[in-house]
Amino acid sequence: MKQQILVIVTSLSSTPNVFGYKTKDAAKEGVQKLIKKGTSPNSIIVAQELPMNIDIQVDVEF
Numbered sequence: 253m254k255q256q257i258l259v260i261v262t263s264l265s266s267t268p269n270v271f272g273y274k275t276k277d278a279a280k281e282g283v284q285k286l287i288k289k290g291t292s293p294n295s296i297i298v299a300q301e302l303p304m305n306i307d308i309q310v311d312v313e314f
Contacts, residue, residue, distance in 0.1 A: 259283055260297040272301075 256272040257279035263269075273279040279298060287293055 255303060256301045258299045258301055259286070260299065261286060261291055262295045262297065 256274060257276055259271040259273065259279055259282055261269045271282055273282055283296055283298065286296060
């Protein structure tokens with residue numbers, strides 16, 4: 253699993269937009285482009301994806 257930098261743009265009027273980037277530099281450039289297009293910096297969230305392998309075991313009795 254490869255890690256990604258996620259850029260999330262939130263809005264009160266619509267669903268959030270999520271953009272995935274492979275490097276920090278690409279994410280930084282993407283954020284700069286969003287701000288130049290008029291996106292408020294307060295509505296931008298930058299996060300790093302944490303890849304995990306999760307095994308779930310469920311035991312159910314009736």
